[in-house]
Amino acid sequence: MIVINSIEKKFGPKVLFDGCCAAINPRHRTALVGPNGSGKTMLARMICGQASPDSGAIAVPASLHIAHLAQEMAIEAASAGYGGPPVFAGLTLSVNRGDKVAIIGPNGAGKSTLLRMCAGLIAPSAGRIRTGGNAIVRYYGQHRLEQLDPDKTLYDTIAAAAPAMASSAIQSILGLFLFSGEDALKTAGVLSGGEKARLSLASILADPGNVLLLDEPTNHLDIESVERLADALATFEGTALIVSHDEFFLNRTATRILEIRPGTYRYFPGSLADYRSYIEEGYIETLQGPNGPAGGGREGAVTREKTAKEQRVLTRESRKQLERRIRKTEEEVQALEEEIAALKKTVDDPANAHDFQLLHETLETTGGKQAEADRLTDEWGRLQEELDTLNSENPA
Numbered sequence: 001m002i003v004i005n006s007i008e009k010k011f012g013p014k015v016l017f018d019g020c021c022a023a024i025n026p027r028h029r030t031a032l033v034g035p036n037g038s039g040k041t042m043l044a045r046m047i048c049g050q051a052s053p054d055s056g057a058i059a060v061p062a063s064l065h066i067a068h069l070a071q072e073m074a075i076e077a078a079s080a081g082y083g084g085p086p087v088f089a090g091l092t093l094s095v096n097r098g099d100k101v102a103i104i105g106p107n108g109a110g111k112s113t114l115l116r117m118c119a120g121l122i123a124p125s126a127g128r129i130r131t132g133g134n135a136i137v138r139y140y141g142q143h144r145l146e147q148l149d150p151d152k153t154l155y156d157t158i159a160a161a162a163p164a165m166a167s168s169a170i171q172s173i174l175g176l177f178l179f180s181g182e183d184a185l186k187t188a189g190v191l192s193g194g195e196k197a198r199l200s201l202a203s204i205l206a207d208p209g210n211v212l213l214l215d216e217p218t219n220h221l222d223i224e225s226v227e228r229l230a231d232a233l234a235t236f237e238g239t240a241l242i243v244s245h246d247e248f249f250l251n252r253t254a255t256r257i258l259e260i261r262p263g264t265y266r267y268f269p270g271s272l273a274d275y276r277s278y279i280e281e282g283y284i285e286t287l288q289g290p291n292g293p294a295g296g297g298r299e300g301a302v303t304r305e306k307t308a309k310e311q312r313v314l315t316r317e318s319r320k321q322l323e324r325r326i327r328k329t330e331e332e333v334q335a336l337e338e339e340i341a342a343l344k345k346t347v348d349d350p351a352n353a354h355d356f357q358l359l360h361e362t363l364e365t366t367g368g369k370q371a372e373a374d375r376l377t378d379e380w381g382r383l384q385e386e387l388d389t390l391n392s393e394n395p396a
């Protein structure tokens with residue numbers, strides 16, 4: 001149980017807590033609600049031990065492990081535009097570390113403007129944007145392609161973006177974006193539009209920081225490169241905000257959706273496929289702005305009705321992705337089992353029979369690894385079932 005005992009906390013002149021008491025019991029799920037600035041984040045930080053109350057105490061039993069998912073970016077009632085009426089107004093969004101947020105909506109809705117604001121390229125005209133203290137933000141937009149130095153080789157372009165990177169790593173990131181060893185010595189100036197986009201993305205991912213802002217990253221990319229980019233993002237542990245019209249790509253990468261339309265927006269904490277099916281099944285309504293019904297444009301029609309060809313590509317993509325995850329899960333379970341076997345040897349070794357500290361620690365580690373292996377085995381079964389269903393519904 002976590003006990004908050006009569007705490008007081010001021011932030012500057014503002015009193016956030018005055019004689020606040022509370023208890024959080026085992027298995028309780030407690031929501032912290034309240035307006036901006038009322039002290040929710042401060043309370044979380046005090047419970048984590050990152051800040052202390054001015055008086056009173058918060059008692060956290062030593063046996064508890066506290067995991068804290070920090071807010072990476074907070075957009076608070078922000079408006080932005082280009083001097084005239086704002087492109088969007090009063091937008092509030094909280095992005096947690098590791099979130100991959102897809103920003104979708106019709107052309108002109110303000111997606112790129114929002115991303116530019118997050119990148120600090122334009123300032124909000126009202127409200128504010130706060131970025132986590134350790135955030136290293138990287139922005140990819142159309143203009144990045146024009147910033148490539150035409151006289152630099154591909155190799156030097158990556159080396160300049162990530163000076164600490166070893167030569168073999170530079171080659172491998174170029175390879176990941178489908179440039180061969182010989183290509184590395186070409187200059188950026190001779191590349192086609194699609195190759196420039198690949199090079200520019202490779203140079204960002206060579207040193208991605210921890211917050212990636214990507215504006216239409218799959219424009220000019222062929223399907224294989226889109227796949228490579230999606231793979232790279234899947235292993236990226238940082239936060240990403242992605243503007244894209246590419247449903248395949250977003251389905252592979254996004255874990256959160258922000259839909260914006262003129263005069264309105266909506267946040268959905270799930271995948272794009274879930275978002276679409278929630279709307280299709282009537283759990284939530286199609287997002288409508290104050291300026292009339294939504295989705296009347298060409299784009300709405302395109303996203304709703306997938307052609308048979310697109311459906312086939314989607315199926316093929318899902319199958320590939322499932323197969324890859326199944327393989328990866330198998331490898332992980334195998335690696336864990338090897339580790340567990342090695343740990344068992346330590347326990348069985350007569351030489352260690354009286355080293356109780358070692359035995360205790362080893363058994364504890366073994367238990368953790370076993371639990372993880374069990375979880376992955378379940379996951380493997382679930383993925384395998386999903387693949388079987390996909391294959392039976394879509395015979396090759």
Ligand SMILES: Nc1ncnc2c1ncn2[C@@H]1O[C@H](COP(=O)(O)OP(=O)(O)O)[C@@H](O)[C@H]1O
Pocket residue numbers: 082087105106107108109110111112113114
């Ligand atoms: N540099 C700019 N100067 C003035 N207006 C702009 C500029 N960039 C975009 N706009 C306008 O802002 C609105 C939103 O554009 P944008 O953010 O590019 O939308 P989206 O990315 O959703 O297509 C559009 O009406 C567009 O014409």
Ligand SMILES: [Mg+2]
Pocket residue numbers: 111112113243
């Ligand atoms: Mg745009």
